Amino acid sequence: MEIVPTEWSRTAGSRRTTMETITTTYTVTGMTCGHCVAAVSTEVGQVDGVTAVEVELVPEGTSLVRVSGKVPADRDAVSAAVDEAGYVVTGVVA
């Protein structure tokens, strides 16, 4: 797994998983429990174009947040949503 700072990777890291869904995996720090997962899922789920949010929780470490939609979600909007929930996007997985 390679982690790339978000500001360097506007196009890297998004992958088309089906004909209709594009998933981008973000690395997020600060999440510790199911409440964190719920908060992030709720906030990111409200970003324009996002159809699914899947969180792989790594308590006290770097969690993975997979954001899916028919088009790639705006990365600044996803980062802002994660920030709103109280956590920090550190990069995307390329």
Ligand SMILES: [Cu+2]
């Ligand atoms: Cu929590």
